Amino acid sequence: MTKKTKKTIIWSVSLILAAIIGYGIYYAASFYDGLQSLQKSGESSPFREIEKVDAKVPAPPEWEGTETVNILLMGVDARGFEEGEIPRSDSMLVASIDPVKKKMHLFSILRDTYVEIPGYDRNRINTAITHGPNTAMKAVGDLLGIPVQYYVYTDFQGFMKLVDSVGGVDFYVEKDMNYSSKADKNEYDIELKQGMQHLDGNAALQYVRFRYDAMGDFTRTERQRELLKAVAKKMQTTTSIMKLPDILKSVSPYIDTNLDVEDMWKLANVAYKSKMSGSEQVPPMKLLKEEHIGGAAVLTVGNSDTLKQYIQDILNPPTPDPETEGSEGTESNSETTGSENNDSENGQSDSSTVPSATTDRN
Numbered sequence: 001m002t003k004k005t006k007k008t009i010i011w012s013v014s015l016i017l018a019a020i021i022g023y024g025i026y027y028a029a030s031f032y033d034g035l036q037s038l039q040k041s042g043e044s045s046p047f048r049e050i051e052k053v054d055a056k057v058p059a060p061p062e063w064e065g066t067e068t069v070n071i072l073l074m075g076v077d078a079r080g081f082e083e084g085e086i087p088r089s090d091s092m093l094v095a096s097i098d099p100v101k102k103k104m105h106l107f108s109i110l111r112d113t114y115v116e117i118p119g120y121d122r123n124r125i126n127t128a129i130t131h132g133p134n135t136a137m138k139a140v141g142d143l144l145g146i147p148v149q150y151y152v153y154t155d156f157q158g159f160m161k162l163v164d165s166v167g168g169v170d171f172y173v174e175k176d177m178n179y180s181s182k183a184d185k186n187e188y189d190i191e192l193k194q195g196m197q198h199l200d201g202n203a204a205l206q207y208v209r210f211r212y213d214a215m216g217d218f219t220r221t222e223r224q225r226e227l228l229k230a231v232a233k234k235m236q237t238t239t240s241i242m243k244l245p246d247i248l249k250s251v252s253p254y255i256d257t258n259l260d261v262e263d264m265w266k267l268a269n270v271a272y273k274s275k276m277s278g279s280e281q282v283p284p285m286k287l288l289k290e291e292h293i294g295g296a297a298v299l300t301v302g303n304s305d306t307l308k309q310y311i312q313d314i315l316n317p318p319t320p321d322p323e324t325e326g327s328e329g330t331e332s333n334s335e336t337t338g339s340e341n342n343d344s345e346n347g348q349s350d351s352s353t354v355p356s357a358t359t360d361r362n
Contacts, residue, residue: 047086047256050132063149063263068315070144071095071259071267072137072151073228074129075159079184089126091208091224094140094148094282096315099270105315106228106279107144108221113283114291114298115143124298129153133258143301144282145308146315150259156188158254159208160201162231165247168200169230177210204231218281225279236272280314283307 063069075091092109111126118138120131128139133151141148154162163169172195179190190206199207208227211220235247259267287307289300301307 047132050086050130063266066099068096068098068146069150069267069270070141070146070148071097072133072140072148074136074151074153076129076153076155078155079188086130088124089129089136091221092126092136092140093224093228094144094146096146097267097270097274098315099274102270102274103277104232104271104274105277106225107282107311108225108279109140109143109282110217110221110288110299112217112297112299113143114293114300115139118142133256143304143307144311146311150263151257152259153256154251154254156205158251160205161251161254162201162247163199163204164201165243165250166231166234168198169204169227169234170196171199171204171207171227171230172196173199173207177206177212179210179212199227218285221281225281229276229279232271232276278314282311284310 071094073091073093073095074089076087077090078087089111092111094107094109096105096107098104109125111124113125114122115125115128116139117123117125117128117131118135120135125139125143128136133153137148137151173192175194177190177192180186181189188206188209190210192203192206192210197203204227208220208224210223211217213219283299283301284307287302287310289302291298291300
């Protein structure tokens with residue numbers, strides 16, 4: 001190899017390294033700017049008109065980075081509202097992330113749940129955000145019995161932009177969904193067919209908005225959880241991670257949060273390494289009661305302490321006692337053996353008494 005060839009190779013490698021480093025700096029700077037733009041303040045904040053009122057509610061506890069962090073996700077339908085007006089939450093979810101166990105859990109809150117709004121009278125929980133994000137976080141935290149440190153607030157446009165930014169999601173739509181309204185000039189009509197399909201932002205929004213079936217908001221919150229899990233999974237892919245600066249730039253105008261850049265970095269790192277452990281509706285059906293207050297139907301919680309314990313059992317499942325488990329297993333095996341012997345003596349088989357398992361996705 002000649003000296004000239006060696007120099008050419010060295011210069012080529014140097015240029016490639018310089019390009020990689022340059023891109024890395026550009027990527028980091030773009031990513032940082034994108035994260036910073038999500039946190040609004042002053043005139044750019046959607047809550048600028050109510051910040052003084054919201055300040056009366058204690059600020060949420062700071063996240064130290066090792067304990068479980070809970071983030072309130074709120075989606076609103078801002079159609080027909082003037083700038084500065086805050087609509088009620090159309091959807092409310094809490095993402096609970098355990099950085100030690102590396103697991104995430106998603107809770108969707110029924111918006112008609114009747115609760116104490118801090119500093120105000122009892123009302124539906126979806127009205128809490130109209131008094132500010134601190135009020136909403138406190139109301140949700142009091143309901144679930146957990147500290148809610150952060151919030152992310154967006155509208156329909158932000159949700160659609162997010163789904164489009166990650167390239168859409170492949171998703172199974174469990175049934176045909178149709179809804180039409182001339183009130184909004186058919187802009188938000190719903191028309192989806194049953195089956196596996198690729199959903200863009202508009203189709204994904206149709207899916208999470210649909211509630212025109214027998215279970216109404218109950219099945220709608222379940223759909224929201226499942227769709228968000230699909231989006232979260234898509235965002236964990238290498239392709240989406242490389243596109244993060246572009247994704248942030250696309251959704252930034254439609255999102256507000258109290259997460260600062262440092263916490264976003266920490267959360268992004270934790271979330272990437274974590275797995276989704278499950279999702280639940282809150283309050284669960286077994287604790288719900290329907291009441292009529294002020295001429296309107298609302299949902300109340302039968303026992304607030306039981307609900308809080310329900311949440312704790314999900315986030316921190318009780319550790320089973322090995323001795324108890326062993327004795328129960330022995331008894332169960334003994335009973336099963338006896339039962340099988342009796343069945344054999346009577347000329348019966350397991351296959352004649354146990355129905356086959358089937359999956360109905362409808």
